[in-house]
Amino acid sequence: MIRVNEHYLKLQASWLFSEIAKKVSDFQSTNPDMEIIKLGIGDVTRALPRACIAAFHRAVDEMADDATFRGYGPDQGYEFLRQKIAVNDFQTRGADISADEIFISDGAKCDAGNIQEIFAAGTRVAIPDPVYPVYLDSNVMAGRTGAFKKNRYENLIYLESTRDNGFVPKLPQEGVDLIYLCFPNNPTGATITKAQLKKWVDFAYESKALILYDAAYEAFIRDDTLPKSIYEIEGARQVAIEFRSFSKTAGFTGTRCAFTVIPKSCKAYTGSGDKHRLDALWLRRQTTKFNGVSYPVQRAAEAIYSDDGKKQCRELTDYYLRNAALIREEITALGYDCIGGDNSPYIWVNCNSDPWDFFDLLLKKAGVVCTPGTGFGKCGEGYIRISAFNNFENVQRAMSRISKVLK
Numbered sequence: 001m002i003r004v005n006e007h008y009l010k011l012q013a014s015w016l017f018s019e020i021a022k023k024v025s026d027f028q029s030t031n032p033d034m035e036i037i038k039l040g041i042g043d044v045t046r047a048l049p050r051a052c053i054a055a056f057h058r059a060v061d062e063m064a065d066d067a068t069f070r071g072y073g074p075d076q077g078y079e080f081l082r083q084k085i086a087v088n089d090f091q092t093r094g095a096d097i098s099a100d101e102i103f104i105s106d107g108a109k110c111d112a113g114n115i116q117e118i119f120a121a122g123t124r125v126a127i128p129d130p131v132y133p134v135y136l137d138s139n140v141m142a143g144r145t146g147a148f149k150k151n152r153y154e155n156l157i158y159l160e161s162t163r164d165n166g167f168v169p170k171l172p173q174e175g176v177d178l179i180y181l182c183f184p185n186n187p188t189g190a191t192i193t194k195a196q197l198k199k200w201v202d203f204a205y206e207s208k209a210l211i212l213y214d215a216a217y218e219a220f221i222r223d224d225t226l227p228k229s230i231y232e233i234e235g236a237r238q239v240a241i242e243f244r245s246f247s248k249t250a251g252f253t254g255t256r257c258a259f260t261v262i263p264k265s266c267k268a269y270t271g272s273g274d275k276h277r278l279d280a281l282w283l284r285r286q287t288t289k290f291n292g293v294s295y296p297v298q299r300a301a302e303a304i305y306s307d308d309g310k311k312q313c314r315e316l317t318d319y320y321l322r323n324a325a326l327i328r329e330e331i332t333a334l335g336y337d338c339i340g341g342d343n344s345p346y347i348w349v350n351c352n353s354d355p356w357d358f359f360d361l362l363l364k365k366a367g368v369v370c371t372p373g374t375g376f377g378k379c380g381e382g383y384i385r386i387s388a389f390n391n392f393e394n395v396q397r398a399m400s401r402i403s404k405v406l407k
């Protein structure tokens, strides 16, 4: 008898964004004349940088000629891309990361979801609340949690991010083996200082734990004192894996390219206490289950590191940050407390009410879509997330409509 993986049945019924999409389409069908502005989902709206497009085209032409054609690529991704990443994203910031510690992939979501496969079934996992749902759901699927009760899974350690701790969770009191952190944070937009991050690195070292650091939004950091990579922190090479993505930083959500950094010094233990290199396990996993990113896409990603590419990516993130600043300003002027929106494209708003009610209010009265905080966890009660990914004119119109409704 074929049986299902019953851990899947513990997952919460709807993926947050399908629930939102359904509410929006229901509203739209009964109010066809209302124009809806979407500041909900975290997807970019602006075209790829011109430098990427040019490189993309050139690479496609190479595939059209036997002399320059490429088949299966190297397991970890092309050296030309890994080398540029190592120098530009890490070495120039004083982070000691080399090209052979970088694994190119088609998404930070896939990597953050798949990485838990290389850890023991009984791993004690600490996950932020609120949280990007992938960390949580991938561990539920793997059977590391108990049932879902009162908006929480059993057998998980929740790292609460609240106004009281400035949305940077405190170190856990109980034993943990695997810790997920994400800064600048999705959904809260909060950032972490080097001193705060150092405490996590030291904690992981002392407790022989590992940090999975999601830096998908590092390109939005404008405050130079903030760390863009966990490897800017002393000791992190022993205790941290970092996820990066070109999705939000260069508009690659539909093009697909990302990477994961696993330093050679990053190790985990067997039951009998032997140490094993995690880069070796991850490479083994990827060579079996992953086919790599297409050659033209890796060339397009490489172009991000050219002079033009850097400038154009900066313009992209500046554009969204201008939206974010406007959202933040208007929300604050309306008397609502918020965080994020300065070094991040998300604004986390204390709406002082049930977030689904507030969502309905904004949708039905202002025609604006946001994301209810509870979709990201229990600590999202009383909050909504507004995303800066849209064009400036739409953001202006959305904010003036919201102002009229909330005043």
Ligand SMILES: *Cc1c(COP(=O)(O)O)cnc(C)c1O
Pocket: 042, 106, 107, 108, 109, 110, 132, 182, 186, 214, 216, 244, 245, 246, 247, 248, 253, 257, 258
């Ligand atoms: C968007 C996002 C990612 C990843 O994106 P990919 O498109 O899969 O590379 C990773 N982490 C967070 C927190 C995100 O918001």
